[in-house]
Amino acid sequence: MAQLIDAVENYNQTRSIEKAAEMEQEQRSRLRELQEQEYLDSLQRDREKDEMKKIEEKEKQLKVETEEATLSSFEDLVPPEPDASTPSSDITFKLPSGERINRKFVHRTQLKVLSFFCWQQGLPSRKL
Numbered sequence: 001m002a003q004l005i006d007a008v009e010n011y012n013q014t015r016s017i018e019k020a021a022e023m024e025q026e027q028r029s030r031l032r033e034l035q036e037q038e039y040l041d042s043l044q045r046d047r048e049k050d051e052m053k054k055i056e057e058k059e060k061q062l063k064v065e066t067e068e069a070t071l072s073s074f075e076d077l078v079p080p081e082p083d084a085s086t087p088s089s090d091i092t093f094k095l096p097s098g099e100r101i102n103r104k105f106v107h108r109t110q111l112k113v114l115s116f117f118c119w120q121q122g123l124p125s126r127k128l
Contacts, residue, residue, distance in 0.1 A: 077116045082106050095123055 081104045082088045088104040091114070095101065101121055105114065 078113060078120055079106070079109075093118060093121070093123075095121065 087107050089107060090102060090104055093101045093103070103117065105117075
């Protein structure tokens with residue numbers, strides 16, 4: 001009978017050690033799954049950020065191209081400077097940067113042409 005009691009105690013002791021090992025293994029497994037999920041979430045956020053950067057870069061490029069096209073269209077609208085024999089006026093523009101630009105225009109030049117010239121120099125239209 002003593003052997004049977006010893007065998008049951010050994011079994012219970014072994015079983016409790018195995019249960020503790022199983023619980024520890026289960027905790028590790030849960031922790032690993034949690035870390036893996038967090039890693040996948042982080043990857044997804046990084047991909048979304050990359051996509052947003054690409055979209056922003058495309059928008060910037062489109063904006064630059066649009067501005068360049070606009071400026072080039074202004075070049076067609078602004079006539080060349082008149083020569084010395086043509087009656088003209090010297091006009092000085094002061095840009096927000098403090099830079100001054102002098103240019104001659106024919107006397108009958110319309111104000112919108114002056115605006116086009118300013119835009120051509122990079123002055124935003126809302127500042128005029």
